[in-house]
Amino acid sequence: MHELQGPYHLDPFTPMRQGERLDRMSERDWLDERLSMGVKLGLDNCREILSRMGDPHLEFPSIHVAGTNGKGSLCVKLSAASSSSGNITGLFTSPHLVTVEERIRIDGRPVSPVLFDDLLEMVRQASEESPAISPTYFETTFLVAMLAFSISGVDRAIIETGMGGRLDATRLVDADLCMLTTISMDHSEFLGSTLEEIATEKAAIHRPGIKMIALQQTDPGVIGAIEEIGGEDLLWWPYIQASSNKWESYDPMVEAVSEFLGWKPRDTECVWPGRSPNFGEDWVEGVTTRLSAAHNAESLESDLNEIEVPTVVLFGMSKKADLRKALDPFMAEISMDHIFPKVVFTEPISGRNPAVTVEELSGIMEDYGIGYVPSKVEKDPLKAFEIAGSMARELDADLLVIGSVYLVGDLLKYVVERDELNLWEVLTAH
Known part of the structure; x- marks a missing residue:
C-alpha cells in the first residue's frame, strides 16, 4: 500500500477545511490545463507514470467494464454488491456531474478534495520527472484513482473505461474479470466508422485467460469481432429488458458476478446520481x-x-x-x-x-x-x-x-x- 509523506489527511472522506482549496489552486490549475489536450488514446504515458509511482494499480484486482451504453450503471451496481459483501471497493467512472472527485469513489462515496489534491500533486511530480510526460485530463484522473485505491487499501476496484478499451488508460488495471455492455455507434472519430470496428476496440479489454462476460449482441459483425477476441474466455449473457426500466436489467448479471466471485451481498439501495430512476424526481414542485x-x-x-x-x-x-x-x-x-x-x-x-x-x-x-x-x-x-x-x-x-x-x-x-x-x-x- 502506498503511503503519503507529511501531514496529509488520509481519510478519503475528510471534508475540506475552510480556505483549503485556495492553498491548492496550483494543482487544480495544472489539472485544468489538461482539458486543452482533448482525447489522446494510448497506454505508454500512463504506464510510465504508474511505474514511476510504484505501480499502485497492480495492488488490487479489478473488474474492467467497457461498452457504449450502460457501463456506468453496471459499474455502480457491481460496486454496491462488492461493498455490501464486506469488501472495501474502489469505483472509477467518468465523466463527473459536478466535481471531479466523484470520478473516484470508495464504497460509494467520492474521495475528499483534500485527498484528491494530495494525490494529484503526486501524479504531477511523477509526470514532471525527466523525461517529462503530459497526461490528458482523463489519464490524470485515472492515475489519481489508482493512488487513491492503493492508499485506501481497497480489496477490489470496479473500473469503467473512458473510451473504447484497447488504447484506453484503464486497460492497464489488473483485471480478474472483464465485462462488455451494449455496442453501438459513438465516438466514431476515435473508434472506427463501423460497429465491427468499435466492437473490436471495446472487446480488446479482454486479457488472455481472464473471463469476459458480454451482453448478447445482434449484429453479426459485432458478434464475430467479440468472439474472435474473447475466444474460450468469452461468456455471452442474454440481454433481457426489465419490465419496469432498463436500470434493473443488469441485476441478474450482477447476481451472476457475485456468485462467480463468492460475494454475498446484502440487500442494499443503489443510487447512481443523475442517472438512476427516481433520482431528482422531486426537483420541480408538483411535477414528476x-x-x-x-x-x-x-x-x-x-x-x-x-x-x-x-x-x-x-x-x-x-x-x-x-x-x-x-x-x-x-x-x-x-x-x-x-x-x-x-x-x-x-x-x-x-x-x-x-x-x-x-x-x-x-x-x-x-x-x-x-x-x-x-x-x-x-x-x-x-x-x-x-x-x-x-x-x-x-x-x-x-x-x-x-x-x-x-x-x-x-x-x-x-x-x-x-x-x-x-x-x-x-x-x-x-
Whole structure:
C-alpha cells in the first residue's frame, strides 16, 4: 500500500477545511490545463507514470467494464454488491456531474478534495520527472484513482473505461474479470466508422485467460469481432429488458458476478446520481421529473421509448461528429405530440465539447419536418429548467431532462445550491 509523506489527511472522506482549496489552486490549475489536450488514446504515458509511482494499480484486482451504453450503471451496481459483501471497493467512472472527485469513489462515496489534491500533486511530480510526460485530463484522473485505491487499501476496484478499451488508460488495471455492455455507434472519430470496428476496440479489454462476460449482441459483425477476441474466455449473457426500466436489467448479471466471485451481498439501495430512476424526481414542485444522461442514438431511443405519459422534454447536447445520426431517434419520438407536447432546447454549460446551439437544434427539428411540435429555446440551462418545469405543471405532464450528462450535472449543481443540500451526500452512490 502506498503511503503519503507529511501531514496529509488520509481519510478519503475528510471534508475540506475552510480556505483549503485556495492553498491548492496550483494543482487544480495544472489539472485544468489538461482539458486543452482533448482525447489522446494510448497506454505508454500512463504506464510510465504508474511505474514511476510504484505501480499502485497492480495492488488490487479489478473488474474492467467497457461498452457504449450502460457501463456506468453496471459499474455502480457491481460496486454496491462488492461493498455490501464486506469488501472495501474502489469505483472509477467518468465523466463527473459536478466535481471531479466523484470520478473516484470508495464504497460509494467520492474521495475528499483534500485527498484528491494530495494525490494529484503526486501524479504531477511523477509526470514532471525527466523525461517529462503530459497526461490528458482523463489519464490524470485515472492515475489519481489508482493512488487513491492503493492508499485506501481497497480489496477490489470496479473500473469503467473512458473510451473504447484497447488504447484506453484503464486497460492497464489488473483485471480478474472483464465485462462488455451494449455496442453501438459513438465516438466514431476515435473508434472506427463501423460497429465491427468499435466492437473490436471495446472487446480488446479482454486479457488472455481472464473471463469476459458480454451482453448478447445482434449484429453479426459485432458478434464475430467479440468472439474472435474473447475466444474460450468469452461468456455471452442474454440481454433481457426489465419490465419496469432498463436500470434493473443488469441485476441478474450482477447476481451472476457475485456468485462467480463468492460475494454475498446484502440487500442494499443503489443510487447512481443523475442517472438512476427516481433520482431528482422531486426537483420541480408538483411535477414528476426524470433525468437521463442519454446522448447517442441507442440510449436516446431506449429512454424515450420508456415514456408512456405526457412529458415535456428539456433537451441539450454537446457537439459530436455524428450529430444528425444521434438525433434521428430523438426527432422521430418527439414527433408524437400526444406524448411529448412541448420541447425546450438549451445548452449545457460544462462538458468536454461545446454545446450544440439552440438555433442549430431548432433548425434540425425543422429539417426533420416536425416544426409543428411546440418548442422554446433558452440558452441558459437553469432558466430553461424553470421554464420547462412551469410548462409541465401547466400541462399536468411529467418533465424529462435528456441529451447530455453535462446538462444533468448543471442542473444537479443548481438544485443543490437552491435547496441548500449537502453535495457530498447527494453524490454518494450507495
